[in-house]
Amino acid sequence: MISRIVFRQPCFKILHVATRYYAGIHQRHPVIRLSTQRLNDLKQKLAGGPIPTASEWSEIRKSILDERYFTATNVDSTVLGLxxxxxxGKSYLEYLRTKGVNMNFAMINRLLRLYRIQGCDTGQLSEQDQQDIFKLYSDIRKDTTVLDATTCEHLIGALTLTDHWRLSFELLDMIKLTGIPDSSTYSFLIRKCFLSGDSETGWKLLKEQSDNKRLPNDDVFLAWLDYSISNNRSIASDVVKMLSFTKDASIFLSKRVGTALKQLDSKTGITASDARVTDQGKCSHCKSTMASIVVQEQSFRALKDAFLQAVVIKKEIFNNTTPEELRRFQTFLNNTKPYDIVIDGLNVxxxxxxQKSPTGYAIQIAAVVKHYVQQKKRVLVIGRQHMDRWRSREMKYIRQKSFLFLTEDLSQDDPFLLYAALESGPHTDFFSRDLMRKHSFLLGDELCTVFKQWQQQHQYSLLTIKPDGKVLIRTPFQYELFAHQLxxxxxxxxxxxxxxxxKLHKLEKQTNWLCLKIDK
Known part of the structure; x- marks a missing residue:
């Protein structure tokens, strides 16, 4: 029995670990790993086929110990990870028990991961496995008052497969002492809440997860649908609640959830059909035009006013430049704005x-500038001072046909770009491939949403420049990107x-859509 392997004293010993500053993300240490070939060979051996015998386990363990950097401290967690x-995993632990090897937290976490995999593969753990998880949890808590975040995360992953899942809430609070729970940890617990009928706690955690910028996985929303169906609730109302949440949180549903929606009985009042959406926002299924995004004038002013303090001064530029440079830039803007387009020169x-020469880089920028000059646009190019050494006719063209501001080489140019576009007014666009996520996060939840809408409306980026100099540009999609009502x-x-x-997706139109008719 696994309980004999793990819990018999003195076989089980708690080892203290260093505090982590960010839950779910390991502190930086030298990466210790096997060679690719050796790793693949062991994975293939342990993934399928018969479970190794004791002599085979001994040979595997010895072969890893012969590798550079591996010691008796880290070899066993490596084997369990494979x-x-x-x-x-249980077989290997039984082998270690016969050798009198103690378990450390790294090994415990590998074992808990195997329980999670088993539960996901089979749909449910056996009663014995559930008892073993609870015994493991109980013995850890006897020796350790507060656990490190990594162990808490693995315990939650395993406990949420058992009837003792509510013990996870205390572990979740422990993680918050040093950081933010990761997406999987939140999702495991939210899913269990829904499947256990505690929808109120599930939605509370889902809101918390969203506020902490963690993305829920498919199983969360599938569990919500299962909960609605199994409890004879109004599925139509529950689907609307789910879609409204994804809209407000600016997150996407996966194709897997989309398939579940399409499979709902028409008696639920829901009909879901596959669709495509044109660049003009027209649905291929219902032929209707989707909702346009609109940033209200009041919201734009609030964003413009907040950006300088939240992003430019407090959090961003002053880390790598001086107040003098900012004043120089503000004077420049006051003398030259407004603009039709602000271009991130180095990004282009x-x-x-x-791998190009300075002349090659200048040709790229000049081509984009020319594209807008030919449309009689007023252009600002943001660059860095080393560009001043790019001596070429293209740089001369850029200086003659556009306004050019060069920041210090160590300065961050994205905040300058965005600040200029906002200061120029609500009709100014900007040109860059950057996603600008870190800047939006600094603005707070409400203005973050406004920023993303403004960004979606006004961000252009370069697709390619043809040999004849013609510039192909990705234009913004002017309609709602997330789930929304017609x-x-x-x-x-x-x-x-x-x-x-x-995955964090770009602010651009997705290829696959559902067109839903929901009659509550």
Whole structure:
């Protein structure tokens, strides 16, 4: 039994670990790993086929110890990390027990991970496995009052597969002592809340997860749908609640959740169909035009006023420049604004790689400047002072046809770019491939949403420059990017779908959409 392996004294010993500053993210240490070939060989051996015998475990352990950097302290967690199944991990722990090897936290976390994998693969752990997880938790807590964040995260992942899942709340609070719980930890617990009928706590945690900039996984929303169906609730109302949350939180649902929505019985009042959306915002299924994004004048003014203090002065530029440079820039803006377009010069220069000559970089920028000058646009280019050494006719063209401001080489140019575009007015666009996420986070939740809408409306970026000098530009999608109701028809929703809901996606139109008719 696993309980005999892990919990018999003095076989089990708690080792203290250093405090982490950010839950879910390890502090930087030298990376210790096997060679790629050796790693693949062991994974293949342990992933399938019969479980190794004691002599084979001994050989595997010895072969890893023969590798550089591996010691008796880290070898066993490495082996457990390579195990492809819980049974394989238990077998290795039984081998270690016979050798009198104590378990450390790294090994415990690897074991807890195997329980999580087993639960996901089979849908449910056996009663014995659930008892073993609780016994492991109980013995750890006897010896340690406050656990490190990594162990808490792994324990939550395992406990939420058992009837003792409510013990996870105390562990969640422990994680918050030193950082923010990761996406998986929140998602495991929220899913369990929904499946156990505690929807109030589930939604409270989901709101907290969103506020902490953590993305929920598919299982959270699938569990919400299961909860609604199994409890004979109004599925239509619950789907609207879910879609409204994704809209407010600016997150995407995955194709997996989209499939679940399409499979709902029509008796629920929901009909979901696959759709495409044109660049003009027209749905291929219902032929309607989606809602346009609009940044109200009052919201724009609030964003403009807050940006200088929240991003430029307090958090960003003053870390790498001086107040004198900011004053020089403000004087420059006052003398030259407004602009139609503000261009991130180096972003354009390096858009096709950083192996070109200064002349090559200048050609890139000049081509974009020319594109807008030919449209009689008023152009500002933001660059850095080393660009002043780019002696070429293209740089001469840039200086003659646009306004050019060069920051110090160590300065961050994104805040200058955004500040100039905002100061210039609500009709000014900006040109860059950067996602600008770190700047939006500094503005707070309400203005972060306004910033993203403004960014979506006004950000252009370079696709390519053809050999004849013609510039191809990605234009912004002027319609709602996230799930939303059709203007004038609250029963019709358009929902974008992505492959991976845990990935941060660009502010651009998604390829796959659902067109939903919801009759509550």
């Amino acid at each position: 195990c492809g199944s819980l049974d394989s 220069a390096f858009s096709s790689g950083n 203007p004038g028809d609250s029963k019709c929703w358009h929902v974008p779908l992505v492959e991976d809901c845990l």
